[in-house]
Amino acid sequence: MLEINNLRISIAGKTLVKIDHLSATPGERLGLVGESGSGKTLTVLSILGLLPEMMDVEGSIVFAGKELLGKSDKELAKIRGRDIAMVFQDPSRSLNPTMKIGRQIGESLRLHTDLSKSDIKQKVIELMHGVQLQDPEKLVTRYPHELSGGQQQRVMIAMAISCKPSLLIADEPTTALDVTVQQEILKLLLRLSNESNMGVIFVSHNLGVVQAVSERIAVMHNGEIVELGPTSQIIDSPTVAYTKELIGANPSIPSEQELNRLLGTRFPTSRGE
Amino acid sequence: MKKLSRTGRKSRKSTALKSPQLLLGIILSGFVLTITFVSFFWTPWDPIGINVEDRLLPPNLSHWFGTDRLGRDLFSQIMVGSQNTLFVALISTILGAVLGTSLGLAAAGSGPRLGAVITRISDIGIALPSILIALVLATTLGPGRLSVIIAISFWFVPVTARVVVGPARQILALDFVEAAMTHGRSRRYILFRQVFPNIAPIVIVQTSMMFAAGILIEASLSFLGVGAQPPTTSWGKILMDSQPLVQQAPYYTILPGAFIVISVLGFNLIGDGLSVLLDPQQSKKGVV
């Protein structure tokens, strides 16, 4: 579904990201892990063409058979929110502080579908139920600052999945949240991905979190992918020194069974394992 | 995540030449200041030399700006007029800057109650436009430079205080100031030796803008007849005289007016250029 080849992101001649090959199959949950500055965020931003203007991008990013790099802003706008959606790190800043929640959630629907106003309203309530937001009718007229961090992030997720994208990119979605809320959001993402066979690219510096959600993991360091493989393989038998360091720095990474116990149920992967 | 600088802000410009605004501002205001300076020693013609035969001549080689309604050389008039306008602006600005900064520092350094009171009083001062005060003073003191200076300063002081208070408070909250306090330094010491040098750049920018504003206000008041009285001349007064003659002698209005625009623009640009140099994010705080 998504194929990245020979991606080079640079600024003023200095190369920031160098990825020879990375791909994701439809419905796959891919984890992208690395420390700050490893280039993981830049990489996913380049998929949607959201990189800052002064950065240069070369290479090829093919999604559903179409080349994304080189498309104009207008053309990309059609894909963003509809086929590929994104959830960002800090929901309190990623939401418009002066616009009501309901309107923000319905925005993608308004942009990409022909639904009537009342239909959109209904869909918004449904979406909010779907991300486990209590009392959606009341929340719809609220403003972002009136919601908790967890609620805000659920709103972001509702916004992202509203048009049923085939790929969801989540960039550090739980980093700004409390630990308990983190788990809930992770569970939510897993469930959503499973229900609609939606692919997820999960970006984080926290290996434990990435491990919980992904079937495959790509480890990034200094702008390059240093290791790539199925989750269990990366965790249990890492080959590269950097990966080992990363695992070492996250001592509380639970085993597969522990994970399942923590998260409640065993989620099948897209390959049906 | 902070590596993604979206605006691509260039690093602090190191020389004045890199800021075109500052450069232009210096050129323009330098030009005006030079002319003012020269006017003390020499003018092309005698500014009060009335020569009714030559009245209302358009600009030519001997009278660069033409002559006014009494035949006086307009360029010389403008040169001499600048003495008054700039003098008034200067005094008002100095008063405003000195008293305003002191007031602002005092407000920042005092407890929340007193600080709030001073801020409120400043707000009221800001709400009273100079022209209003000038006219009130004109009623009692009579028109003239003194009224104008008092009126302009009356407004400059609270405006400066307002601008100074916020940053001063922020600096007072910094660690090295706390260190000084535990060392037993007096409040006044802290304010003058530590806070002031840090807010000095802001004050300088503010001063430049106020000077420009002072020129504008003085010119407006003189135009209304409330500023400097004859025989002292000023730019505003020249324009006042030109008003009934605007059809016959448009240059009489346009040239002195353009002069005012150039001076105000020059000093505003200096303030703007400096503020960009000092803190690239500060340019939104347009004060005057």
Next chain:
Amino acid sequence: MIRVFIRSFTLMVISAFTGSVVVFVLLRSVGGDIATVMLGTRATQESLELLRETFGLNRSWVEQYVSWIGGVLTGNLGEAYSKQYVISTEIAQRLEPTLILTFGSLLISIPIALVVGLYSAMNFKRWRGASVDGIAQIGLAIPQFFLALVLVLIFAVRLGWLPATGYVSIFTDPVEALRSMVLPITTLSLGITAVFTRFVRTSMIEQMNEDYMRTAKAKGRTVRSAAIIHGLRNAAIPLVTTGALQIGALIAGSVVVENVFTIPGIGRLLLTSAVTREAITVQSLSLVILIIILTMNLFMDVLYGILDPRIRHKEARK
């Protein structure tokens, strides 16, 4: 929301009174005895005494102030000492032109600033965007009286499209009223529009870099639609706070504009009474002007609450 209004209103009333006290004191403390000021140094003792009697200038300051404020509230301020007019009626009549002039200029400047500022922010790297800033800078440097004269020269004298002076009330003849107000409002709004435009521009550029804009783009909005739908309102918020500072400049400008265009408003009366030393008139006018300024500030405060929901809730929580 109501709370924001009440708080602002109370502050406004307090400020108005404080300001009136300032003016009151200024008139009596500076420049010597007020009766002499009004009549001049050559006045006879009798006329001075008569003046003092008529206007109660012999009484204590507190008494005078109270009776003046009483007069303001009841609408009876006496006559001008030159006996040419009744103060309260004169002021009331002159309110209409001044209010139309000042509010008109304010209301025009806001949409222009939003549109031009937005355009300039979207194109801030190219010439067309950057030049707006330069043009605004020049606009700021032009004194109102100069602009007025230039506009009169071009449009009234040379082209003859618009009247050079005079005022026609909207109630008398709407078309003529409009014609007579075009130049004055244009003149007065220039300065404030320039300030607002630069402000919107900077504010908008800042907003473009905010996270929520990125979210809007990620949802499928083009840069332009994201800027208009999301950015504009957020960018306008700091505009309101700076607007408060500009109001005073607007009023000051209206004094000049009214005089150049011979508009029979408050500003013109202020000048003429200052020149003829009508102290009571000046005093009352100052209060009126102060109230106009503070009302505009109040308007800005309320607008701030409307634009930014975070402020509304902050007030409610107090």
